[in-house]
Amino acid sequence: MPDSRSALIVVDIQNDFLPGGALAVPGGDSVIEPAKKLMADPRWGAVVVTQDWHPADHISFAAQHEGCAPFETTTLA
Known part of the structure; x- marks a missing residue:
């Protein structure tokens, strides 16, 4: 029986962060089975x-900042 006082929060498990994704995290796929x-439960x-x-057009994309390349760090004014 579910406990109404409990919750599981799963954050950002998505294809972009898995191997082959746009922002792949090394070993990111290792969390899939435990999360499932x-x-x-x-x-x-x-x-x-x-x-x-x-x-x-989000501010987090390099294309929104002249002279910036993907994965570069910049200071926002």
Whole structure:
């Protein structure tokens, strides 16, 4: 029976952060199976899953800053 006082929050497990993705994290796919097992546990009162997303013109993209290349660091005014 689910415990209404418990929740599992799964943050940013998405293709972009997995091997072959646009912002791949080394070993990122190693969290998939453990996360699936946790999400399948019927004891959670709620399972919340988030996904990182930005519109095409978001300030976080290098293309929005003249002279910046992807993965470069810049100071925003």
